[in-house]
Amino acid sequence: MTATLTAPAGATATAGPPAAHRAPRRPRRTRGVLLHTPGKLSALLAGLVLLSLAWGALGGWVAAQHSSAADALVPVNDRLSLDARHMYQSIADADATITAAFLASPTPPLGQLQRYEKDLATAHGDLSVLQAASGDQAEGTALGQVGGGLSAYSGYVGEATAEYAMGYPLTGGSFLQVASEEAHLVLLPAASTVFTRENAALDAASGQATGVPTEIALLVLAVVTGFVLYRAQRWLARRTNRLFSPGLVLASLMLVIGVAWLAAGFLAARSDLSRGIGHGSAPVQDLALASIGVQQIRGDAVLNVISRSGNASFQQDFVAASKKIGPGPGTWLGAAASAQEAGARESGGAGPSLVASAGRDATSWYAANTRVYLLGTHADYAGERNLVVGTAAGSTLAGYNALEDDFSNAIQADQAVFASGASEGASALDPLPGVVIATSLLMAAGCAWAVSRRLAEYR
Secondary structure (H helix, E strand, O other): OOOOOOOOOOOOOOOOOOHHHHOOHHHHHHHHHHOOHHHHHHHHHHHHHHHHHHHHHHHHHHHHHHHHHHHHHHHHHHHHHHHHHHHHHHHHHHHHHHHHHHHHOOOOOHHHHHHHHHHHHHHHHHHHHHHHHOOOHHHHHHHHHHHHHHHHHHHHHHHHHHHHHOOOOOOOOOHHHHHHHHHHHHHHHHHHHHHHHHHHHHHHHHHHHHOOHHHHHHHHHHHHHHHHHHHHHHHHHHHHOOOOOHHHHHHHHHHHHHHHHHHHHHHHHHHHHHHHHHHHHHHHHHHHHHHHHHHHHHHHHHHHHHHOOOOOHHHHHHHHHHHHHOOOOOOHHHHHHHHHHHHHHHHOOOHHHHHHHHHHHHHHHHHHHHHHHHHHHOOOHHHHHHHHHOOOOOOHHHHHHHHHHHHHHHHHHHHHHHHHHHHHHHHHHOOHHHHHHHHHHHHHHHHHHHHHHHHHOOO
């Protein structure tokens, strides 16, 4: 006979291990609930909305960065680079003008004195603008040197004027030579540093406006977002027996529209900006460097007439500078001509003819300067002085003025090309931040609508 065990009266039958052994199972049952369909839908809803907003945030930021850089190219970066070049040229021209004026006549012509005063006023004005905009320590130091040097330079010229009025000749050791040395040793090197820094800033802004790395990152996120949307639609289709989810289809369509609009905008802007930079900004920089080289040659020639030291360094510097200026392959004029010829094939323009004119004038001017140093070598100081400061055809002054006109006209034509390309590029980029943000918000709304409808079916 088998004994049957029964629970005492009033006791409840239990099965399984004691309560102490059941407690660890509760967290596992809670995590299991999160893996059920409502939990997955909630996680999917949050993930899709966040991914859509992340796409919009990154896309809007990238588009805004490109648009901001393009908008600032002409009115800010190019303007400051132009001011830096003007400042250098004004200082160099002021020194060459006032020195040549005193060498040419005991009573300097009024027109030359007015040109000198105008150059100094232009240099001071450009200095003020550059100081107000400068945020670079090295450039700030150079601007400080220009400011102090301009005051010292004008003081030396004033002393030279008084000295000359009393009948003292302009020879080595005079205040005018000291003023020229101040210009060549302090002012012009500092102004050249400013010009170099501003050109670097212009190049950096151009690179930011046409930069590829951020666009690649944006494309990667777009691909990831598209893949996640595709997988989400597949997952919902298997669980709801619905072939399409209208909300996710809308989100996918908005993603395609946003990517296509961004791609079209970036490509159009890149084409316009590349045209403006390659056929406008780049030759402007080459022409500016060539113009600076011409001014260095002119200043050295005038200073050599004052010093009459017989030092061959001025002539050596002239030969070295002329090889950099050009014309010809590997020179500044040669590089500017190549860029302008490529631009003329695309859209026409007078740039190539203007650079060709500068090349012809430069060749003639080099020949005149060679004669200057040859006269100095033979101690024909009167002939040397007349060829440097005289106004007759064939003098280095006439050639210098012709070259400056050539450079000015060519640079003006190139700046018009750059301004046109930069403006069109900026116009293509300006709508992009708003477009990508709007499409991302519609994507987020579509995802929320699609998943929340499925989630509501479980409530």
